[in-house]
Amino acid sequence: MKAEIIAVGSELLLGQISNTNARFISTQLAEIGLDVYYHTVVGDNADRLVESIKIAEKRADLIIFTGGLGPTKDDLTKETIAKHLGLSLVLDNHAIIYIEDFFKRMGRKMTDNNKKQALVLEGSTVLENKHGMAPGMLLTTESHSYMLLPGPPKEMEPMFQFEAKPLLPKLLLDENVIMSHVIRFYGIGEAELETEVQDLLDNQTNPTLAPLASDGEVTLRLTAKSNSEDEAWKKIEELQAEILNRVGKFVYGYNNDSLPSKLREILIENDLTISAAESMTAGLFQSELAAVPGMGEALVGGMITYTEDVKIKQLGVDAAIIEKYSVVSSECAEQMALKVKEKFQTDIGVGITGAAGPDGHGGQPAGTIWIGIALGDLKPVTYKLNLSGLRNTNRIRTVKFTIYYLIRLLREQTLSKI
Template sequence: MICEIIFTGTELLLGQIVNTNAQLIQQELSALGVNLYYQVTVGDNLQRCAAAIKQAAGRADLIIVGGGLGPTEDDISREALAGALRLDLVQDDQALKVVRRYFDRRGIPVTSNNLKQALVPAGGWAVDNPIGTAPGIILEQAGKTYILVPGPPIEFNMMIRDQIIPYLRGKLADEVGIIKSRVLKFCGIGESLLDDKLSDLLKSANPTVAPTAKFSEVHLRITAKARQASLAEEMIDNMESEIRERLGSYIFGVDDETLPGAVTRILLEQGKTVAVAENFTGGQLAYKLSFADGAEYTFIAGLIARDYRRLQEKACLMSGDIPQKAEARAGRIASLVGKQFGADIGMAVAVEPGEKADAAVQEYNLYIAADCNGRLMLKKVLWSGEREAITRRAAAVALVFLWRYLKHGIPF
């Protein structure tokens, strides 16, 4: 079965809100084995919304519309569906009960504009909304299934999970397969090199293998479709084994596992602790290391200052002068912070402007250092771009270096 999703709302097109509904419905449809080929966003315009529904009906069996079921004039999804299919809007008794129940429970009268929420295209039926005034709508016509769901995330999520998915599961039980996915997470390898090493596997049709670059990580999604969940899992297992045989040394986690979590897990296994000092990344490295599960046993302290001299003046790093040059400073601070707090590993991030610091695109020389029980390691990285993005990337890369050292003994 092929599905197309239409999200309505001019605020989505303007970027005023983030469409969190999309991920939920994508995941739920995937688990059902429904193929989602297109996802469209359209503004609050009756003609354009109706045109989007007609277009979707020309290339999909299941059309889901999210949003546009409220009581105001710019809520036009039900009108657009009726117009696209040339159907009249009629009052539905179940929809009217949903609307009235919301107001009756609160002891307030139903407003006239809310009554339009009880309208349903002829031949369709209402879907209960226990927490809002907007009933959902299901309509089947000419071999197509149309489903309208209210846009507010709490209502959207509840209706999708509690009513729409069970409806689809029952309706499509004999047609759909099961789609399962697993994400392998890599660090220390770029997307282009990974693509080169796995080029033949990336051409696989079932299971499919697709990479996505994320800052200092590359995520590889393996997706398999089969009639039974166990068969899909077996296909994924076999593909994962092949990938691990080629690039297993770069894999730090699976699915929801994070790089800070992987680093913390190794620190726990090795019985080591870490302290950090940062004068560029604004404490982002400390934040990542301090919030992972088990961090209470591995993360000792973090010192953050915009000016490195404050680390010496205010943070008790008084064992000698801190060098002005960023390269020497990073190593010195890494050693001092580890010693100051009695950590097995002291880490530091330092920066100095690059040659293009005064240009439209700023350039930075980043120095990431670690003192691991007396073994001092230092890595220089040159980056260009906006400061905020580079600070986040620097903290992520520092974790990559630390993970590679802890996991494989690879020095910075």
């Protein structure tokens, strides 16, 4: 069973946008074990679209179209497919209703022209668009299945995930339920993680196991197929237990967790406040925390101590310590953490100092970073990073490592229950 994705839109051929839809759908299809051999992008041109369909029909069973379902004369996907297959477009009452609903929600008046949006391929299953007007469609003929999805990712992605994808197992596979579960890691490289679970990767069948790395984070996606949700979850739980057994200490969360959201959860649960003194990250750590809504309950504020003078005069770091150990040192990071905690009267103080690059700093080469964490009355802990990236990659990694170390430390030191 093979699938091909055809994206329709001249804006793609002009390079105005990337074809992220093909990526999204491919990831989802890979999860359920459906092979994708080709992606095609074609402009808003009926003749060239028909040519693309004819080619795809020779090499795929399921053809997924994105784009060209809008109300303007440029939008010709459903019209072209209808003509190609010799089908009519018919008004769908369900689509009319949710298009009306959409206009109500937007507080705008629906015109007759918008009713055209409710025209669908005769005999197709209509896929509801909860974030826009154009309905999607799934049409199955004797030889092929044709899926039509809207172009804007914010409409297409939820439609594919929640309306279209659940129809695929019945259409294409033996099982009825597909369940995915993501385990999130930090502080371990992709290669190292893969080595630890190599036998599981080699022998994967059901659940499938897919590693993915981006921006220093690694995830494992477990996808199980089964006839019931209970059975699928049981398969996932079994494999997950084996994975946690091997590399559990690098797990910071699951599914939609992010490092900052996880940290916020732990801070709020334990009624802890936090402040930070940042040098090379210059506010990025606190900004990443504040990106999570509701962080105000835990994040009090802090200082950006970019120069040595500010570290001493504003924050109160001992000049003798900087003199003796330099600004890029365990001792300086520890002092920064202690002083900001004291000054801002929080439960946790964080100090970050280092050489982001491209040049060295404080007598240390680019990429040398010290993170200090002062937690309650415990002796402050410091961590050293030796990063090899460009300036801003190093700054982002430093923030992620800081959050990861905080999560680990809070779990170990104060939160045996987590």
